[in-house]
Amino acid sequence: MKEGALLKLLKNPASKDKGFKLLIDLYQEKIYWMIRKMVLSHDSSNDVLQETYIRVFKGIDNFKEKSKLSTWIYRIAYNESIRFLNKESKMKKIELDSTDYNYSKKLFADTFFDADNLSLKFHQILSELSFRQRNIFNMKYFDELKFEEIAKITDININTVKSVYYSVEKKIKKEINESSL
Amino acid sequence: MNHHYKKLGLRIPNHYFKRSKEEILDKINLKEEQLTKNYNFGYYYLSIAAVFIGILIFYTIPSNNENLTEFDTNSPLISTLISGEEITDEYIIEFYSESLVLNEINFGN
Numbered sequence A: 001m002k003e004g005a006l007l008k009l010l011k012n013p014a015s016k017d018k019g020f021k022l023l024i025d026l027y028q029e030k031i032y033w034m035i036r037k038m039v040l041s042h043d044s045s046n047d048v049l050q051e052t053y054i055r056v057f058k059g060i061d062n063f064k065e066k067s068k069l070s071t072w073i074y075r076i077a078y079n080e081s082i083r084f085l086n087k088e089s090k091m092k093k094i095e096l097d098s099t100d101y102n103y104s105k106k107l108f109a110d111t112f113f114d115a116d117n118l119s120l121k122f123h124q125i126l127s128e129l130s131f132r133q134r135n136i137f138n139m140k141y142f143d144e145l146k147f148e149e150i151a152k153i154t155d156i157n158i159n160t161v162k163s164v165y166y167s168v169e170k171k172i173k174k175e176i177n178e179s180s181l
Numbered sequence B: 001m002n003h004h005y006k007k008l009g010l011r012i013p014n015h016y017f018k019r020s021k022e023e024i025l026d027k028i029n030l031k032e033e034q035l036t037k038n039y040n041f042g043y044y045y046l047s048i049a050a051v052f053i054g055i056l057i058f059y060t061i062p063s064n065n066e067n068l069t070e071f072d073t074n075s076p077l078i079s080t081l082i083s084g085e086e087i088t089d090e091y092i093i094e095f096y097s098e099s100l101v102l103n104e105i106n107f108g109n
Helices: A003-011 A016-039 A042-062 A069-089 A103-109 A117-128 A131-141 A147-154 A158-180 B003-008 B016-069 B076-083 B089-108
Strands: none
Touching: A003 A016, A003 A042, A003 A069, A016 A042, A016 A069, A016 A131, A016 B016, A042 A069, A042 B016, A069 A147, A103 A117, A117 A131, A117 A158, A117 B003, A131 A147, A131 A158, A147 A158
C-alpha cells in the first residue's frame, strides 16, 4: 500500500483504526530494529516501540506531510529512544558525541542476545563509537535508510551524516578484516 | 530473522511482532476509553457551569432591564420624543416649574 492511500485512511476518523493496523504491519519490524540497536535490551525496545505507536496514533491528525510518513515515524521512534536512554542513564542529557560505557553491560544482560565471534566483534567496534556515529552507521548499514532520511530523523546535516558513515564503515571493514586474518 | 541476528546476535521471542501489535492496539483502545471518560467528565462539569450561568443571567438581566426602562416620561426630552412636539424654552420652563410645585406638594405630604 502506498503512503498516500494509507494517510487517507489514517486521516479519516471512520477508517483510522483500519489504517493504524496497516501502519503497524508496515513499519513495526523496521522501527523495532532501529530502537533495539539504540536501547539494546528487548524488553526496553518493546516499551519504546509501544510508546512510539501511541504517539503516532495521537499525532497523526496533526501530521503536516512535510516529510514521508515513514521518516516521521522513524523520527518519533528515534526521539522516544533518546528519551528512554536519558531516563535510564539518570543523567540530564545523553552526550551524542560520547561513547556508551554501559553498552556491553546492557547487551550481555539481555536474554535475547546470542554471542558468537562475528557478533561480538561487531559489538566491540560499535561500543567504541560515539552515540551519533553508531546511530548513523546502524541506520544506513542495517536499516538501509537513505542519507537524506537519516539526516531528517536525527536532525544532523546530510553532509555530516555521509562523512560519519563512510569513516565508520572504513573503520569497521578494516577491523573485521584484521581480526579474520 | 534478518542480519540483525546474523551479524549482531539480537534475537526476539517467538511470535513477538504479532503479540506486540495486539498490545499496541490494546493500549491505544485503553487510552481512547480514558480520553472519552475524561471528555464525558468535562462535559458533565461544563453542563453544570452552563446551568449556573443561565440561572445567574435569568436573575440579573431582568432587574437590569427594569433599571434601563425606568425613565421619566414627563421629562421634556422624553415627552417630546414620544409626542413628536418641538422643544421650546417655554415648554422646559413650564416643566421644571411644575416639577418644583409637585415636589413641594410631595414634601408637604
